[in-house]
Amino acid sequence: MSDAALRARAARVIPGGMWGHLNAARLPANYPQFFTRGDGGRVWDADGRDYVDLMCSWGPVVLGHRDPVVEAAAARQAADGDCLNGPAPVLVELAERLVDRIPHADWAMFQKNGTDATTTCVTIARAATGRRTVLVASGSYHGAAPWCTPVPAGTTDSDRAHQLRFTYNDPASLGQAADAAGGDLAAIIVTAFRHDNVVDQELATADFARTARALCDRHGALLIIDEVRAGFRLHRGGSWEALGVRPDLSAWSKAIANGHPLAAVTGSAAHREAARCVFVTGSFWCAAVPMAAAVATLDQLDARDVIPHIERLGLRLRQELGALARARGVGLRQSGPVQMPLFLFDDDPDFAKGFAFCAAALDHGAYLHPRHTMFLCAAHSQSDIDRVLHAAECGLRAVRRLG
Numbered sequence: 459m460s461d462a463a464l465r466a467r468a469a470r471v472i473p474g475g476m477w478g479h480l481n482a483a484r485l486p487a488n489y490p491q492f493f494t495r496g497d498g499g500r501v502w503d504a505d506g507r508d509y510v511d512l513m514c515s516w517g518p519v520v521l522g523h524r525d526p527v528v529e530a531a532a533a534r535q536a537a538d539g540d541c542l543n544g545p546a547p548v549l550v551e552l553a554e555r556l557v558d559r560i561p562h563a564d565w566a567m568f569q570k571n572g573t574d575a576t577t578t579c580v581t582i583a584r585a586a587t588g589r590r591t592v593l594v595a596s597g598s599y600h601g602a603a604p605w606c607t608p609v610p611a612g613t614t615d616s617d618r619a620h621q622l623r624f625t626y627n628d629p630a631s632l633g634q635a636a637d638a639a640g641g642d643l644a645a646i647i648v649t650a651f652r653h654d655n656v657v658d659q660e661l662a663t664a665d666f667a668r669t670a671r672a673l674c675d676r677h678g679a680l681l682i683i684d685e686v687r688a689g690f691r692l693h694r695g696g697s698w699e700a701l702g703v704r705p706d707l708s709a710w711s712k713a714i715a716n717g718h719p720l721a722a723v724t725g726s727a728a729h730r731e732a733a734r735c736v737f738v739t740g741s742f743w744c745a746a747v748p749m750a751a752a753v754a755t756l757d758q759l760d761a762r763d764v765i766p767h768i769e770r771l772g773l774r775l776r777q778e779l780g781a782l783a784r785a786r787g788v789g790l791r792q793s794g795p796v797q798m799p800l801f802l803f804d805d806d807p808d809f810a811k812g813f814a815f816c817a818a819a820l821d822h823g824a825y826l827h828p829r830h831t832m833f834l835c836a837a838h839s840q841s842d843i844d845r846v847l848h849a850a851e852c853g854l855r856a857v858r859r860l861g
């Protein structure tokens with residue numbers, strides 16, 4: 459069935475035709491709403507068109523769609539059972555894998571979505587300290603629960619009580635927020651790098667990361683790194699390892715199981731008791747198939763040396779696309795880690811240029827996003843990057859035509 463026919467049916471039975479960030483109405487008009495297949499670094503839409511996929515399911519796909527090793531591990535577990543009366547042995551195996559690989563981690567707990575993991579971290583931090591106030595960077599996304607959703611419809615002021623804001627990468631504003639929290643500071647929660655919607659991405663500076671750690675130590679508060687988007691793409695064990703800063707708690711999801719639904723919280727020994735005493739759970743949090751997929755994914759990330767591969771491809775894309783844009787006199791800003799790029803255009807307040815760029819690129823076989831982090835994966839090849847560069851060149855011509 460065609461994308462148009464599916465949309466017409468969905469309009470009758472799904473509020474808005476699709477909810478949240480996945481509503482294709484937020485994208486250029488030629489973008490598909492429905493996908494029928496993914497394989498390696500490609501996806502197919504309901505009309506049978508295939509694209510080099512630079513969204514990777516918004517991050518979860520890190521090895522490639524339907525990775526054979528991961529799917530074989532998932533199938534073996536599925537043959538025994540997925541949703542049982544309690545966890546399968548693979549729960550312990552996965553927790554051991556995380557504790558072995560993540561330097562700050564002495565224990566792990568599992569959930570389904572990134573929002574579950576960030577919310578669990580905040581709950582543990584409050585339980586650990588007996589305090590309420592959490593510092594959250596303005597504009598950072600930590601999920602869609604009432605305490606953190608960026609769209610306040612249906613939430614109350616009290617859902618967001620006991621939060622103070624700071625500016626990402628601004629140690630002074632972090633210090634001011636910590637002072638304002640005074641003796642009530644429970645935690646600082648911070649994304650692994652600045653990847654707020656529609657603004658240039660920024661890696662965390664060492665000064666900012668060290669200030670966050672020092673403030674938490676001084677106030678007896680917990681440092682939480684939200685690794686949901688960046689986790690396992692920047693560093694094998696923790697995105698701030700390169701900065702020499704370790705958190706007390708980390709929230710993981712997306713890439714952890716190569717597309718299978720899983721999230722995790724890891725924590726240091728000092729907070730084991732707080733993690734034990736909070737009551738956090740869900741009917742599907744112990745499902746064994748995603749955990750088997752996660753064990754295989756983590757092993758394959760190492761076996762295939764994925765991070766250097768996606769860095770190489772991302773660097774080539776950044777350099778060659780930058781040269782194409784300069785040659786055409788188009789003001790294109792590429793930001794963030796090369797393996798998680800964002801493309802924004804100068805003088806583009808309403809995203810007309812970004813939309814024209816992505817619409818043309820889509821027509822030439824590359825699925826990009828006009829204002830969100832994109833993702834490279836292990837299955838992408840140099841020839842995929844060739845195709846993306848060709849599609850992007852068509853996109854740049856479309857931007858030029860806008861004047």
Ligand SMILES: Cc1ncc(COP(=O)(O)O)c(C=O)c1O
Nearest residue numbers: 571572573599600601684686687
């Ligand atoms: C940094 C970050 N935290 C939390 C979340 C929420 O994850 P989920 O959508 O799986 O609940 C996201 C999702 O994009 C994210 O990027």
